[in-house]
Amino acid sequence: MRETIRVRTAAPLARDLARVRKLEALAVRVSSLLSMEGRTGRRVTALLASLRPPELAAVFRLLPPSQRVKLVRALDPGRAAEIIEGLPRGLRREVLEGLPLKEAAEILRRLSSDDSADVLLELDPKRAEAILNTLSPEERERARRLISYPDDTAGGRMATEFVTATEDMTVEEAIEHLRKEAPFAESVYYLYVVDKEGRLVGVLSLRELILAPGGAKLGEIMRRDVVAVRVDQDQEEVAKVVAENDLLAVPVVDQGGRLVGIVTADDVMDILTEEAFEDLAKFAGAEVGLAPLWSAVLRRVPWLLICMVGELLTGRVIKGFEGVLRRVMALSFFMPVIMATGGNAGTQSLATTVRRVALGELSYVRAFKVVLRELGAAVILGAFMGMLLGVAGWVWLGSTKVALVAGAAICGAVVVGALQGTVVPIVLTRMGLDPALASGPFVTTLSDITSIFIYFLLAHAIVGRM
Amino acid sequence: MRETIRVRTAAPLARDLARVRKLEALAVRVSSLLSMEGRTGRRVTALLASLRPPELAAVFRLLPPSQRVKLVRALDPGRAAEIIEGLPRGLRREVLEGLPLKEAAEILRRLSSDDSADVLLELDPKRAEAILNTLSPEERERARRLISYPDDTAGGRMATEFVTATEDMTVEEAIEHLRKEAPFAESVYYLYVVDKEGRLVGVLSLRELILAPGGAKLGEIMRRDVVAVRVDQDQEEVAKVVAENDLLAVPVVDQGGRLVGIVTADDVMDILTEEAFEDLAKFAGAEVGLAPLWSAVLRRVPWLLICMVGELLTGRVIKGFEGVLRRVMALSFFMPVIMATGGNAGTQSLATTVRRVALGELSYVRAFKVVLRELGAAVILGAFMGMLLGVAGWVWLGSTKVALVAGAAICGAVVVGALQGTVVPIVLTRMGLDPALASGPFVTTLSDITSIFIYFLLAHAIVGRM
Known part of the structure; x- marks a missing residue:
């Protein structure tokens, strides 16, 4: 009996696992059939015909590159075009460069105009030219015009098939x-x-x-x-x-x-x-998209450098308080917890503020409310963490003064971190800049310097003259 | 002359600014007209009629709560329903509770079934019941059934108007x-x-x-x-x-x-x-959505606590190496930079890995490739940062040995941080858990402990016996 309703039970992320395993098994099956029967085999054709486009695309992506081209050639041009339409840009290129020119042109002709333009742009210019030459003059003209728009604009995304x-x-x-x-x-x-x-x-x-x-x-x-x-x-x-x-x-x-x-x-x-x-990706200061190794490295370096300079300033603050630190070595044990907690509080505020910015809640009244709310949350969180760390520090080291300094400092670090995570993106946006510049690494580094400064200032005041 | 094509030039985020300012001016105008003429005034009616739904919704959100109800009552029920459909959940409730019962029911009847069910769920149960009672028996029955589905399921999202x-x-x-x-x-x-x-x-x-x-x-x-x-x-x-x-x-x-x-x-x-x-929000360990203050605090506490416990362990590691630190105080100056850089490298790897996981690139072969790529990027980044910090440390303090320790440690911290940011979400997913559990705070804390351990182990080996 034919299954008429295909209710999909697959879920993203963790719950995708069962689906991925099923697709993996399917890919192994397709792969072995392709090796045994070749791309025109009866069983491979039947198996492929039973898959719907998303499944076929997933199987395609699980195959090794050499077999991907075989798989595409095993499909009729219409179905092949459907698969290729849904692939990420790097993969499309890989396949179309592996196909004979005629078959590539045939598939390209069946893509909607926006996708065929994207594909042409990805290909080696010589091969793209060769494919363009197989098209009719009007098709070629239309393709050339679409190619002229940048990828991430309406022109780059649009299709020219409309009524x-x-x-x-x-x-x-x-x-x-x-x-x-x-x-x-x-x-x-x-x-x-x-x-x-x-x-x-x-x-x-x-x-x-x-x-x-x-x-x-x-x-x-x-x-x-x-x-x-x-x-x-x-x-x-x-x-x-x-x-x-x-x-x-x-x-x-x-x-x-x-x-x-x-x-x-x-x-x-x-x-x-x-x-x-x-x-x-911007939030973490990482590269956008599935970039090749070197562009990934280049995209990440600036954030690591900004952070390094900031943290050397943090080190300079510590050096400035070397005297206190030398007298009370236990102060160094709490440096990580104070910096990290301040940084986390800042990142949390940043994540919610960035959302509010994206929702367009930017009027002065709203911005003020957002700051007030984050400040409220930070004071509650800071007081709570302060009490906890104070007690934990006292139990651990038995020093009331050090525990007091650590507790008060973590409270201050949380409040200041949260304020920075809220105010920095709002100010950037109001200045007409991209609030994503206030990414996690930036706010964390800023809060590290201030947290350590608060910490040692308190230490100097409370235990400095022990 | 009538403007026939409204080409929107507004852009999200930073470039939204001009649009927001325009909307703010519009809101001020609507607000003063509402105060002067009341909700049936000629000029206010004309102004409102000239706005399209998204503009009207934005103006609505910029008004103070008391005027929002007035604004909704100034519109005919059909238009009011359009605005209310587009509002975030909290705001809808605010307005519908401020309206006379009959007007609220009238608007509700014009909402599509999925939205009216959402609105009913948000209202005070007594008021919802009162509104339900103004509906016809079939309408009431349909609304009751829709209410029974959880908000974030197909049932909670679906409309029942289909042919x-x-x-x-x-x-x-x-x-x-x-x-x-x-x-x-x-x-x-x-x-x-x-x-x-x-x-x-x-x-x-x-x-x-x-x-x-x-x-x-x-x-x-x-x-x-x-x-x-x-x-x-x-x-x-x-x-x-x-x-x-x-x-x-x-x-x-x-x-x-x-x-x-x-x-x-x-x-x-x-x-x-x-x-x-x-x-x-998950990535930063912050609350999901625009939660009220207390749920925001409760959502953030666990991550701050996990992080605090982890960082106290980091402090314990420092205590274990107290002897080395006491002899070479300069080691403390580099603690922030080593921890922070390792943490950032981890977060960057985490962001790209989470993306790959979401794209379904989970097969063993792919996972292995992802790990290899991140490891490659980390080794390059680590070597670069290590050389830089080594030179910077040497220039700053003039101590070859401390500079050597700091440089080698930052390299190790970057590599280990990146590995943790890559492997933890992959392992979580393979175990059938949500990779978002490996959020920024978690990976950062993990990498802080290991970074400090690597740092002091190297310090012990190289400068410990100075």
């Missing part, structure tokens, strides 16, 4: 027009209405079109208040516009207001996922 | 049926085909329906291989299914395979954004 109509068409004519054009359109959930110069003047959703009386003119029933993005707008802005307006696709216009493409909801989901990882 | 058809309908009949049903459906981009028991047996996109010959039976042309989610599935899984399969909406089925709702692409975009912030 347009004119104001004087009736609903019936428009539906007939759609029937003819739709097979070639990436998404026909909106019908865009343009004037003679190709400028976007209105929009109708497919739903509105279906519900309208057949004889009505589009010009009478279309919405004239169209949300659109410019071709050079950043992809993150595009995603925000689509999400805020609950759109299924957003039209892309050039400087003259002419419709040049659309960015669809599934592209926006990809963008949102990409940007989320970017935020996490 | 179904049966296999024996023709395309023409189905389109006619859509025309009648669609005004009430949240999204009619798919037509779901069910059997007599309401079990989902097939699906047709609106596009496929329009392109099909009018006389064909749905049973002949529908796709039987439907991707669906279970009503109790986690929202993150639902988002993944929609994104991976490039869907505009996914049907939700109960244990018996009966269609009970749909989750649409715009909900998925919200889920993706929420989950991204969750990851960042």
